Structure formats: C-alpha cells, structure tokens
Amino acid sequence: MNEGQEIEAQFEELLNFLKTEQMNEFRETFLALHIYEQGQFYQSLEAEDRERVYNYLSPKELADMFDVIEEDNDDMKVYIAEMRPSYAAEMLSEMYTDNAVDLLNMLDKGQMAKYLSLMSAEDASEIKELLHYEDDTAGSIMTTEYVSLVANQTVRSAMYVLKNQADVAETIYYVYVVDQDNRLVGVISLRDLIINDDDTMISEILSERVISVHVGDDQEDVAQTIRDYDFLALPVIDYDDHLLGIVTVDDIIDVIDDEAASDYSGLAGVDVEEVSENPFKAASKRLPWLITLLFLGMSTATLISHYETLVSEASILAVFISLITGTAGNAGTQSLAVAVRRLAVSDEKDNNFKRLIVSEVLTGVVTGAITGLTIFIVVGIWKQNFPLGFVIGMAMLCAITVANLAGSFIPMLMDKLGFDPAVASGPFITTLSDLTSVLIYFNIASIFMSYFT
Amino acid sequence: MNEGQEIEAQFEELLNFLKTEQMNEFRETFLALHIYEQGQFYQSLEAEDRERVYNYLSPKELADMFDVIEEDNDDMKVYIAEMRPSYAAEMLSEMYTDNAVDLLNMLDKGQMAKYLSLMSAEDASEIKELLHYEDDTAGSIMTTEYVSLVANQTVRSAMYVLKNQADVAETIYYVYVVDQDNRLVGVISLRDLIINDDDTMISEILSERVISVHVGDDQEDVAQTIRDYDFLALPVIDYDDHLLGIVTVDDIIDVIDDEAASDYSGLAGVDVEEVSENPFKAASKRLPWLITLLFLGMSTATLISHYETLVSEASILAVFISLITGTAGNAGTQSLAVAVRRLAVSDEKDNNFKRLIVSEVLTGVVTGAITGLTIFIVVGIWKQNFPLGFVIGMAMLCAITVANLAGSFIPMLMDKLGFDPAVASGPFITTLSDLTSVLIYFNIASIFMSYFT
Numbered sequence: 001m002n003e004g005q006e007i008e009a010q011f012e013e014l015l016n017f018l019k020t021e022q023m024n025e026f027r028e029t030f031l032a033l034h035i036y037e038q039g040q041f042y043q044s045l046e047a048e049d050r051e052r053v054y055n056y057l058s059p060k061e062l063a064d065m066f067d068v069i070e071e072d073n074d075d076m077k078v079y080i081a082e083m084r085p086s087y088a089a090e091m092l093s094e095m096y097t098d099n100a101v102d103l104l105n106m107l108d109k110g111q112m113a114k115y116l117s118l119m120s121a122e123d124a125s126e127i128k129e130l131l132h133y134e135d136d137t138a139g140s141i142m143t144t145e146y147v148s149l150v151a152n153q154t155v156r157s158a159m160y161v162l163k164n165q166a167d168v169a170e171t172i173y174y175v176y177v178v179d180q181d182n183r184l185v186g187v188i189s190l191r192d193l194i195i196n197d198d199d200t201m202i203s204e205i206l207s208e209r210v211i212s213v214h215v216g217d218d219q220e221d222v223a224q225t226i227r228d229y230d231f232l233a234l235p236v237i238d239y240d241d242h243l244l245g246i247v248t249v250d251d252i253i254d255v256i257d258d259e260a261a262s263d264y265s266g267l268a269g270v271d272v273e274e275v276s277e278n279p280f281k282a283a284s285k286r287l288p289w290l291i292t293l294l295f296l297g298m299s300t301a302t303l304i305s306h307y308e309t310l311v312s313e314a315s316i317l318a319v320f321i322s323l324i325t326g327t328a329g330n331a332g333t334q335s336l337a338v339a340v341r342r343l344a345v346s347d348e349k350d351n352n353f354k355r356l357i358v359s360e361v362l363t364g365v366v367t368g369a370i371t372g373l374t375i376f377i378v379v380g381i382w383k384q385n386f387p388l389g390f391v392i393g394m395a396m397l398c399a400i401t402v403a404n405l406a407g408s409f410i411p412m413l414m415d416k417l418g419f420d421p422a423v424a425s426g427p428f429i430t431t432l433s434d435l436t437s438v439l440i441y442f443n444i445a446s447i448f449m450s451y452f453t
Numbered sequence: 454m455n456e457g458q459e460i461e462a463q464f465e466e467l468l469n470f471l472k473t474e475q476m477n478e479f480r481e482t483f484l485a486l487h488i489y490e491q492g493q494f495y496q497s498l499e500a501e502d503r504e505r506v507y508n509y510l511s512p513k514e515l516a517d518m519f520d521v522i523e524e525d526n527d528d529m530k531v532y533i534a535e536m537r538p539s540y541a542a543e544m545l546s547e548m549y550t551d552n553a554v555d556l557l558n559m560l561d562k563g564q565m566a567k568y569l570s571l572m573s574a575e576d577a578s579e580i581k582e583l584l585h586y587e588d589d590t591a592g593s594i595m596t597t598e599y600v601s602l603v604a605n606q607t608v609r610s611a612m613y614v615l616k617n618q619a620d621v622a623e624t625i626y627y628v629y630v631v632d633q634d635n636r637l638v639g640v641i642s643l644r645d646l647i648i649n650d651d652d653t654m655i656s657e658i659l660s661e662r663v664i665s666v667h668v669g670d671d672q673e674d675v676a677q678t679i680r681d682y683d684f685l686a687l688p689v690i691d692y693d694d695h696l697l698g699i700v701t702v703d704d705i706i707d708v709i710d711d712e713a714a715s716d717y718s719g720l721a722g723v724d725v726e727e728v729s730e731n732p733f734k735a736a737s738k739r740l741p742w743l744i745t746l747l748f749l750g751m752s753t754a755t756l757i758s759h760y761e762t763l764v765s766e767a768s769i770l771a772v773f774i775s776l777i778t779g780t781a782g783n784a785g786t787q788s789l790a791v792a793v794r795r796l797a798v799s800d801e802k803d804n805n806f807k808r809l810i811v812s813e814v815l816t817g818v819v820t821g822a823i824t825g826l827t828i829f830i831v832v833g834i835w836k837q838n839f840p841l842g843f844v845i846g847m848a849m850l851c852a853i854t855v856a857n858l859a860g861s862f863i864p865m866l867m868d869k870l871g872f873d874p875a876v877a878s879g880p881f882i883t884t885l886s887d888l889t890s891v892l893i894y895f896n897i898a899s900i901f902m903s904y905f906t
Contacts, residue, residue: 036682166648195619229489230703250683260713267720268790279815286787297776304772312768319757322778322887323750330880334739337721362732427783434775
C-alpha cells in the first residue's frame with residue numbers, strides 16, 4: 001500500500017518534470033526507477049508527453065524499458081509510429097533480439113522493412129534470422145544474446161569474457177561451451193565458475209550432459225523441459241548441434257501463461273485474451289462460435305420436432321428435456337476438462353488411448369447410475385409416477401455415459417490427429433451432448449410410453 | 454527421440470547394476486545424470502530396488518534428487534515411510550527448506566514430529582519456522598537458503614562469502630544486503646558483483662530500491678511481481694522489514710501452473726488435478742457438483758411443469774426449449790470466462806464494477822440481437838411460421854442478455870466479496886441460465902400464443 005503510494009507520487013513528480021521540460025530532473029528520477037516501473041509510467045502518458053520522453057532518453061535507455069513492456073498490439077504500433085524512424089530503428093537494435101522480433105512482428109511488412117533498412121547490417125541480419133522462425137517454436141522465442149566460449153581456456157579467462165559480455169547478454173548465469181564450428185559441447189553455470197579455482201581449465205569442469213532443445217521444437221515442450229529441470233535458460237540448437245540461441249525462463253513464464261489462457265479460452269468457446277469493452281467488437285469475437293453452435297443446436301430442435309406427436313400425447317416429457325440435456329452437458333464438460341488436462345501433463349506422447357476412454361466411460365456409468373437413481377426417486381415421489389421416474393433416470397444414465405464418451409473421445413482424437421485438444425470447446429461438447437441426450441431420452445420414453453401415461 | 458532412447462538405455466543399465474548389486478557402477482552412472490533424470494529413474498523403481506538405492510546413496514545425494522521430484526502425495530508418503538527414520542530425517546534436513554516443508558506437510562502430525570525430533574536442533578527450528586505459514590502465502594513457498602551480507606565490505610569479500618555459500622544457497626544470483634538487525638536495505642545481482650572492480654564497496658553499488666513481498670502476501674501476487682519485473686528471485690520480509698527468506702522463479706512457475714489448473718477446474722466444475730483412473734474415485738470427485746446442479750436443474754423442470762398446459766396446447770414450443778437454453782448457456786459461459794480472466798489480469802483491485810457489467814450486458818444485447826434475428830429467419834422459413842420465429846428470436850435475445858449479465862455479475866460479485874471468482878463454474882452458470890431462459894421463453898410464448906398457433 002505504502003509502496004504503491006510512493007510510486008504514485010514519483011509518477012506525478014515525473015509527469016510534472018515532463019510538463020515543465022526539466023530534462024535533467026526527469027532523467028535522474030526516471031532512470032532510478034526499475035525498468036518495469038519505467039514502463040508503467042511511460043504507458044500512462046499522453047502522446048505529447050511521450051514525445052518529450054523520446055527527446056529526453058537515448059534509444060538504449062528506451063530499449064531497456066521496452067524489453068519488459070507487455071502490451072497489446074495496437075498500443076505498441078502507436079508507440080513505434082510516433083518515434084522518429086531512425087530513433088525507433090536504433091531502439092529496436094538495442095533491445096534483446098527476441099523482444100525486437102516480437103515487436104517487429106506486430107508491424108506490417110512495409111514498416112518492418114523500413115526499420116530493418118535503418119539498422120546496421122549486423123543488427124538487421126541477426127533480427128532477420130529470427131524473423132523467419134515459425135510461431136510457437138523454440139526459434140520464435142529464443143534470443144541470440146548468450147555467452148559462449150571454447151573449452152580450451154581457464155576459469156580466469158572465462159570470467160574475463162563474461163565480464164565483457166555481461167552488459168549485452170540476456171543471462172550470464174549459464175555459459176555455453178562450443179567447439180570451433182559453434183557446435184554445443186557443454187555448459188557451465190556461473191555458480192560453477194565461481195566455486196572453482198581461477199586456474200582450472202574449462203574443459204575439466206564443464207558438464208557434457210547438456211540438455212538442449214531443437215529450434216523447431218514446440219514452445220510448450222521447451223516450457224516443459226525448463227520446468228522439469230528447473231533451468232533458468234536452455235540452449236537452442238539446429239539439426240547439426242550448432243548453438244543458435246537461448247530461451248530464458250521469463251519468456252517461458254509467458255508461454256505457460258499463454259497456453260493456460262488458450263486452454264481456458266477453448267473450454268469457454270471464446271478468446272479470453274481479446275478483452276474489449278466495445279460491445280460490437282466483443283460480440284464479433286463471440287458470434288462465430290455462437291452461431292455455429294446455434295446451427296448444431298438446430299439439429300437437436302429438428303430431432304425434437306420429429307417427436308412432436310409424442311410430446312403432444314405426453315406433455316410431461318417436455319418438463320424434463322432441459323434437466324437431462326443440462327446434466328449430461330455438465331458431465332461432458334467435466335470429462336472434457338479432465339481429458340484435456342491429462343493430455344497436457346502426460347509425458348508419453350502415445351498415451352494409452354483405449355484405456356483412458358474406457359476409464360472415462362466407466363466413470364460416466366457410475367456417475368450416471370447415481371444421478372439416475374437420484375432423479376428416479378425425486379421424480380417418482382414428486383409426480384407420484386415411478387415409471388416416469390424410471391424413464392428419466394434411465395435416460396440420465398445413458399445420456400451421461402455418452403456425454404463422458406464424447407467429452408473424452410473428441411479431445412483425444414484431436415490430439416491423435418495432431419491438433420490442439422484444447423480447441424474442443426466446452427460449448428461444443430454440451431451442444432453435441434444435447435443432441436445425443438434428446439435422442440436417448442425420446443427413444444427410451446417411446447419404449448415405456450404405455451407405463452407412465 | 455535419440456536422446457530419449459539414450460536415457461532409456463541408461464535406465465536399463467542402472468536397473469541392472471541395482472539388481473546385481475554393483476554399487477560403485479551404479480553410483481557412477483546415477484550421479485552423472487541430471488537430478489531430474491535421477492528422479493525419473495527413482496520413481497520408475499519397485500520397492501525392493503528403491504531399498505537398494507537408499508543403501509547406495511547418501512542422504513545428501515538423495516536430497517538433491519528429492520528437491521526436484523514433483524509427485525502426488527501418496528507416492529511421496531510411501532517413499533519416506535520405507536526409509537530408515539534417521540536416514541529420512543537427514544535427507545529432509547539436506548533438502549532446501551521450502552521443499553522439505555512441502556514434503557513434511559504431506560505427512561500426518563505424528564510422523565512429522567518424529568522426523569523433526571531426529572534432526573539437529575538448528576535444522577528442525579528452521580523447518581518449524583516455515584511450517585506455520587498459511588497455505589498459498591509468500592511464507593509457504595519461500596526458502597531460507599539465500600545469501601545475505603552487510604554493506605560495509607568490498608566486492609572481493611562479498612565474492613568470498615558467495616563462494617562459501619554457493620553450495621547450500623538456492624540461488625546465488627542475487628545477494629541481499631541487510632543491516633545489523635537483519636533488516637533488508639538493498640540488493641545486488643551477481644552480474645553487478647562481476648562487472649565491478651574487486652575493491653569497490655558494496656554500499657556504493659547496491660540498489661536501494663529493492664522490490665520485496667510481505668510474508669503474508671498471497672502467492673498469486675508474488676507470482677505477478679516476479680513476472681512483471683522478470684526477477685529470478687524475490688526477498689520476503691516481515692512487518693518490520695526483516696529479511697525472512699526468498700521465493701525463487703521455479704516455485705513461481707509451479708504457482709502459475711496451479712492457479713491456471715484451478716481456474717480451469719472452476720470453469721469445468723471438476724478438479725482436473727485429481728486424475729484417477731479408478732471410475733469410483735473419479736465419480737466421487739464429480740458427483741457433488743453434478744448432484745447439486747441436478748437439484749438446481751429441478752427448479753427449471755418445476756418451472757416448465759408449471760407451463761405444461763401451454764406445452765400440451767402448443768407442443769411446438771417443446772421443440773425449441775433446448776435450443777434456447779443451450780445457446781444462452783453458451784453465451785453465459787463466454788461471459789463468465791471473459792470476466793474471470795479480466796479479474797485475474799487486472800492490476801487495479803477496485804475495477805470499475807458497473808462499467809464492466811454494462812459492457813458485458815451490451816455485448817449480450819448485440820450477440821442476442823444477431824443470434825435472435827438468425828433464428829427468427831430460420832424458424833420462420835423452416836416452420837413457415839414467422840410469428841413463432843419472432844417468439845423464439847425474442848426469447849433468444851432476452852435469454853442471452855440475461856445469461857451475459859449472470860456470467861459477468863456472479864464472478865465480479867464473488868471477487869468483491871473476497872472469494873476466488875474462478876469458483877463460479879461454467880456448469881453453474883449454464884444451469885442457472887437454463888432457469889432464466891425457460892422463464893423468459895414461456896412468458897414471451899404465452900403473450901404471443903394466439904399469433905403462432
């Protein structure tokens with residue numbers, strides 16, 4: 001609380017320095033802030049005040065701050081566009097390559113080319129190399145600012161290399177050891193360098209069992225490796241073991257967060273990352289799913305329409321439609337979530353497909369039986385009609401079992417086919433289960449029709 | 454692929470060493486593995502082979518491996534129980550304190566007391582101090598193995614302290630600077646120590662703007678701070694600024710993952726962390742929610758029952774019940790997911806409650822209007838009955854708007870009341886929205902009854 005107020009006061013002071021054009025006072029206070037706080041302040045500014053910031057800060061100083069800003073695309077584009085092109089280009093080349101690439105990827109092709117052409121050839125080529133890696137691969141999240149050296153030297157000379165690169169490297173806590181062809185042969189942590197004697201040879205203390213990922217590996221697998229091994233960074237190599245870059249733990253946290261948001265979005269049938277307060281924009285994001293499901297729901301309506309005579313003879317049947325479809329939908333959603341989670345955390349890629357489906361269906365039978373028994377008793381007593389209770393209960397049992405089958409089978413099938421199982425959304429499963437539930441319900445009802453009417 | 458096979462071969466070799474009681478060969482190969490891989494191997498063993506492992510490895514060697522095992526409770530209990538008590542106690546005191554505390558928390562009180570009594574007084578008191586922090590607070594995830602020193606010394610002497618503590622500290626990449634009373638006054642990264650001259654005083658280069666968290670802070674807030682600032686560790690202090698411990702980034706990744714799983718579980722109305730292949734166990738986890746929702750669903754059935762005469766007069770109405778409840782339920786789930794996410798990522802604790810609800814309801818009106826218009830046309834043409842289409846369309850518009858209101862209002866209310874908004878589950882919202890949708894549908898239908906029959 002107190003800390004928050006202190007920062008608030010400093011932000012006000014900073015804004016005042018900007019408005020009154022006190023450059024030196026602004027620089028002193030601003031640069032004493034943590035870069036995350038610098039970013040918070042910068043993002044709170046109006047365009048005209050940001051204009052002054054560009055005059056007061058060097059591209060390098062702004063780059064440090066931009067390295068930690070996580071902002072949605074539109075604002076970032078505005079920021080870049082309002083800087084002088086040469087200033088923006090210099091800032092981009094001062095940023096960590098992975099972050100500069102993320103930023104450039106938000107711009108359109110023409111803009112991207114303009115900034116690249118304004119950079120030094122070396123910086124531009126480093127960025128261009130990263131630009132062509134596919135989304136969501138290790139290559140797309142790696143950075144090229146790492147420390148590497150050859151094994152044939154002492155700890156003392158390695159520490160000297162480290163000192164010189166400490167300012168530009170994204171992490172100096174791991175040093176990667178390569179051969180003359182830049183092939184990764186080992187790794188040493190800074191901890192190891194520090195506890196060993198200055199005259200020790202690197203070749204004696206390096207760990208040759210270096211865990212690495214391939215540049216084309218899925219970023220989720222990279223995240224899993226970093227989590228399993230509790231690493232702070234992981235080297236990225238090509239098919240020939242050449243060291244291309246590193247992925248650091250802060251990027252991995254973003255990956256884990258993105259994946260969680262996308263699983264969550266999948267389950268809800270809406271992109272939760274796109275938070276807009278404009279109702280028309282928000283509606284345009286949600287309608288595609290809703291309308292698709294509406295048409296799937298139409299088939300359920302058509303099916304009920306088929307049984308309209310049955311309903312007109314026994315209107316009591318209409319009373320329980322939503323109860324059966326609703327409960328089966330809930331059970332299907334549970335199955336789906338469990339299956340998606342199991343697929344996400346399981347290490348072995350070829351999960352025992354059949355065993356998991358069988359277990360899920362059996363769970364459906366057990367939950368269905370207990371839920372069915374409950375509703376049998378409730379309806380029997382409520383409507384004084386136990387045959388009707390039996391029909392509802394039986395329908396519930398079957399509908400829940402089928403919903404569990406669908407809820408587990410569909411994501412597993414998608415996983416088998418190489419799709420992300422999380423896109424099998426909850427609304428899709430419930431709408432599909434409406435269809436099967438209604439079919440089951442009316443078939444059971446028509447068989448036992450004479451007993452309960 | 455190749456790497457996997459290589460490890461598999463090594464695991465087989467290791468197992469063979471165990472079976473043939475070749476202790477030295479086992480130790481050499483086993484200790485060359487990364488501790489994560491050691492854990493994988495250990496967890497693949499039968500009880501009798503694990504018995505041999507305890508004879509071949511020192512408590513310290515086993516502790517290093519146990520520090521990275523993430524295993525569900527039951528297995529961990531078995532592991533500890535099969536070790537000699539003094540061996541287990543020594544292993545626990547060799548582990549990082551936070552991990553030892555996690556492990557001890559899985560045991561029952563009597564067991565915990567036994568192991569604590571077998572440790573040295575110093576180790577036991579360090580663990581006991583951490584044991585009484587509440588779940589999900591900074592205190593419960595912090596460790597006490599950090600490096601701290603006073604400002605009144607040179608970089609050279611600080612590096613000397615670091616070298617001596619490198620073996621026991623969980624991270625040496627941040628050094629915390631304290632005063633005589635152990636109050637936190639600053640921080641230096643190892644990077645800063647390395648790039649500065651050996652004779653520089655710590656007091657000259659320490660950063661006094663040290664970001665810290667309070668020991669009672671929610672672990673989610675700690676995670677957010679580490680993510681925002683891209684820290685590798687964060688100091689934990691008490692009310693009087695005394696340094697109590699540090700939270701490291703690997704623990705934060707687990708926190709982020711747990712929170713994501715719990716949000717996901719909330720949306721699905723099932724605990725996705727509890728993955729059991731036993732259908733009875735799984736069913737017992739899912740039934741409480743299903744049965745609760747079944748009774749909520751009963752009120753919908755009762756409501757429809759109230760309109761049974763209406764349905765018997767116009768059985769066509771039954772055809773569209775599940776379409777309207779289903780679509781409104783889908784829209785409500787979307788609203789819920791967006792609201793929960795917005796509450797999770799928003800920094801300002803006092804979100805503009807009213808503005809967000811209004812925006813969500815307006816989104817409901819827009820999606821409802823378009824969905825309603827679509828179904829009006831479809832039903833009008835399909836059933837050659839535009840008045841009926843109008844009733845369905847109007848009901849759809851109102852039901853979706855109300856579902857969006859419920860989907861956003863309920864989680865926000867829970868947040869306001871201090872509960873986790875994520876426990877407002879998807880199934881609960883859809884079941885609730887079934888009730889309101891049916892009410893809206895039959896009321897609109899009875900008003901326009903004479904026009905479409």
